[in-house]
Amino acid sequence: MRSTYDEDVHTSGLAGPPDPRRWAVLAVLSLALFVIILNNGLLNVALPSMMHDLDIGIGTAQWIVDGYSLVFAACLLTAGTLSDRYGRKRATLLGVVLFGVGTLLALAADGAAQLVVARAVMGVAASLVMPGTLSILVDVFPEHERPRALAVWGSASALGVAVGPVFGGALVGHFWWGSVFLVNLLPVAVVLAAGLLLLPESAAPVPRPLDPVGAVLGSAVMVALVFGAIHASGDGWTSAAVLGAFGGALVCATCFVAWERRHPSPMVDFALLRRPAFLGASAGIMLLFSGLAGTLFTLTQFLQFGLAYGPLKAGLALAPIAVAVGAGSSLAPWLARRTGPRGGVATGLAAAAAGALTLAAADGYPGVLPGLALLGVGVGLALGPATDTQLSMVAPERSGNAAALSDTMMELGNAVGVAVVGTVLAHGTVGAAAPGTGVEAAATAGFVTAGVIVAAGAVLAGLLLPGPARPAADAETGKPVVRTPRTGKEAPVRSA
Structure with missing residues (x-):
């Protein structure tokens, strides 16, 4: 049976000339992504102050972080399907509004439970925004410009990673930890106003039916998986609660696969x-994102508890990663053209793994800096080519759902990374007299775990992704042609 993704029309979502406003549209999309990434950057720096003021441990802090990522990942596939059906602009702007509402709830929170709820609301909002940014990007940019657009889109995440800790550190240093959420409000307002004017509306020409059973089963898999990983830090990996959660994830995953295989319009085409x-x-x-999230979760605590940095100094110490991601993103299209997706993604993942392992050997900031540089360059090199490879294999009318699938992998990586590396960190501080005691020694194991996770990704990318396309002569014209990754059809090689 032919895959619903395996369409012949894969060359571009454009029916005519490119939108002349596409670079302004990209600026709006990048700012929307920036808001989402900024949120976690702000919160990570605030975690030690939050843990102290609310008297909570690493396990509760993990839930405050993962309350966002988990709900985000759980809702992404459904959000992508809704955006394809009802309009990607509508879904994106609705998500921006809801993100503002979640921010206001977080500002009013005075306990851990309220923060988890606020972060969950923001996760639902982000699930509407993020697939929209990618699917609209696919719709407005011709294929030959898309790698550059994806590099800009990826660089926006780098800016969020860098500015978040700096702003968060400054606010926590002068006000209270809840003030970190104030920074979200201005970008939300700008994206909403500019998006109403600039973003084009697009939707699938033939709306696909919804799949509520698939949505529930898919969400249950991710909830059970991360629940088990988080509780392993306190209960142990072999406890009844943890094994029950992992068993539930396996059962739900089996049911999800069986249901999707029989559904006439599946959310995921296997x-x-x-x-x-x-x-x-x-x-x-x-x-990649599992290792990155685990590394940053560990590093923010290592800087403040281990090196005794204040919140602002810790934020500034993390800022160089943004420059590194930007540098990697700018090199990514060049590297991918010459080495193919395999070279670009595998090289980026290997560099990021080396960065995490370099951090494991650091005993002061001079050792942290090269680790941050390697980690950032690696993320920049790998993200654009990997995302472009995913999106290039689906029809334009499924771009929202495809973008959601890509984002699901990203956010699932974030949630599991914090859970797994956080568990390693928690086990290393068992018996500590107070929150934060022993983090410096336990951080080494956390960084090594993150590095091994990313290194595994480098191996898989090297084995599974294609190398550079090799031109072959057309039998009739003698002109060089390459086989496109989307359709397998031959196309003329463009001259430089």
């Missing part, structure tokens, strides 16, 4: 996952 290139790109993204 024929796509049988393609090595898509599987390699998806696994690379998930493992």
